[in-house]
Amino acid sequence: EVQLVESGGVLVHPGGSLRLSCAASGFTFSNYWMSWVRQAPGKGLEWVANIKGDGSEKYYVDSVKGRFTISRDNAKTSLDLQMNSLRAEDSAVYYCARWDLYSGYYSLHNWGQGTLVTVSS
């Protein structure tokens, strides 16, 4: 069974840093693109970042470029999100999710339960 378990969400001050982690199990982690998706309180879903299975490609939403870094450790089957220069608008539940490829199309088939990040003074 595929499991994705996020951790690391806390209350942090504006300008601070935080590192989120996602522990993956139940599948060959290195074979999959992975993603962070966030959801601000009462708002919709927002794609944040993607990383290829071997870590060689990374993509970010414009609002986090230069502040957030997605990374992975395939030996430990973990996905991380280093978040620097945090702003109030980064407050959200952050989900770890796995991209699956079916018939040539990508979609997010497995999601973690999310971890809450609150940026406030």
Next chain:
Amino acid sequence: QTVVTQEPSFSVSPGGTVTLTCGLNSGSVSTTNHPSWYQQTPGQAPRILIHSISFRSSGVPDRFSGSIVGNKAALTITGAQADDESDYYCVLYVGSGSWVFGGGTKLTVL
């Protein structure tokens, strides 16, 4: 800036049929946008409903179907049930490695 558009809200009667849409402010949705659909109930993680444009994910009832209609992706619920009352999101690939979620549709069944 690419925006993915969804109806903010929709209402359907029990047993009725509703089609939610997912569009692009920059043009038409096509297969190259890899449209997929997700359902989310309050306090829960999203759950995939439709992948690869029109394929139901495992365990998804066959009253849910996906397609591209005209210039938009579409999610149709035929024979809506009370527990279909949820938020529905689409996500599209918009190029250069980037993905954009629609703002979501809040579906009411009454």
